[in-house]
Amino acid sequence: MKKIFCDIKKCIGCSACEIACAIEHSKSKKINEAIKEIPLPIKRRKAQAVDKGITISTGCHHCEDAPCVTACMSGAMYKDKKTGETKHDEDRCVGCWMCVMTCPFGALTRQKQDKIVVKCDLCPDRDTPACVEACPTEALFIGTEKEFEEKLCKSR
């Protein structure tokens, strides 16, 4: 399936992905207005330190046997049978945090005001996800695992 990958060798931890993600998931989709929204728009991708000078941008891995889908007791988290994407129906979410409990990547975020979880949705309104487009070093990539591997081979 198509999903977002991060090449740790290229990631500089600049957080451009985080900001682009939060803006894309705001009501206005404009940075100057998004920062005033209540609740503040939530990023679904995080730039994290691995070691000195090494960083990674991480989010939902859209796992094949997704533990969050297995754990979801309200049927809010589900797999898209066509694309393989792990999707979340916010209307069905009851805020039990069972998905948070089981995500091996810590990739889910609690939106406390409405008591729902939010996650990477691969930017359904865009051709290229906002984080991938915003990444200044091309560390982020959207495609299949095979395509990502080929890209890695070429760049190494």
Add this chain to the structure above:
Amino acid sequence: MQIAIIGCSAAGISAIEAIRSKDKKSRITVISDEKRPLYSRCLISYLLAGTIDEKTIWYRPDGFFKQNKVDAVLGAKATKIDTEKKEIFFERVRLGGRVEKLKFDKLLIATGASPKLEKIPGVDKKGVFPLRTIGHTQEIQSMLGRVKKAAVLGGGLIGLRAAYALKNRGKEVSVFVRSPQILSQIIDEGSASMMQKHIEKKGINIVTGRSAKEISGKDSVSGIILDDGSKYDCELVIIGKGVSANIDLAKAAGIKTNWGIVVDEFLRTSDKNIFAAGDVAESFDVALEENSINAIWPVACEQGRLAALNMLGNEERYDGTLAMNSLEFFGLPVISIGITKPKKDIYEEIVRTDAEKNIYKKIVLRNNVIVGAIALNSVDTIGIFGALIKNKVDITPIKDIILEDYFDYGKIVNLIKGAKYGFKEKEFKETIMTL
């Protein structure tokens, strides 16, 4: 092939979906003693609280059985399994208990568990309920108008959820807990006392170290008498004293049982054609390293899925069960995984508390491998601990930062890279391949 499934909650439903994802032809017959079983059992306290509507509780659509070509025998009780002839006998309650039988090639027992009821005088009075089925919720709801005060017996997950629900409905609620702490099966004393204070501040009365010795009243409840002789007047009593596995059917058929139905790493019982999954199944626990029952939703779903695949002739190995619970009361969340109250000194505990932020975090280690964790009010990354537990990773290099607020996935990347046998979940490779 004829596949039979007894029980149609988490494990049964998950099994049906797994079978149909691979096999469109085999006949599936499911027998359930509930007339409308496609609801999420975990949501019944939410329904009682009024925080969700009726429609949300039906977590699979009405057409589920038809879509999946399942012959659903609802409102029927399985009474006997003949393992030699491979037959199940069941009584249709609606048809006046008519007994019918069904031949099977493979059988999944997903009979779940039943609430343990207190053996005290008066439990049979009107107004005393466990909270296990949607029927219980509906019965409680129908009498709420007459209730001013309620007593909850038991301070575990169900007891507290029930108390929270009733408080949300404007009732005066007292919880009586036999143990010295609430949630004693799930979290440790330190985190429990923080949660207790928080719940009490929101107006639920909690009395620890106290149990009821009698429920008083004529036909209906009028109060309870506690073990110190004191009385508490109430019109409603909810009993949340845990559950016990429904093993009688299997036991009578000669299938190996202990606390639950004993299953192997393929979810198979002592009979090669019969599998078990969910709250009734007793399987290897990865943290305890011995057999155990973790009667929780995610375990039931995973076991149901794998048992189903194995009934179809695959060899899908089950890594084992792991205790896990997520709770939130009045905006304070707590999640626990694995062993949280170690009893032997082979375990090491690391605790970090932050009184100002009301945070409590703990990990339990055995030879530097995490076997349990608690996170209160800082829960977002606890799933990473779960992965470290399952993959049995030596966490020595990150021991000093693992409970800090800034701990995240990035901090285990080097551990994944160094892990001798890699991590089981294939998605971790996506990180490692770029290093």
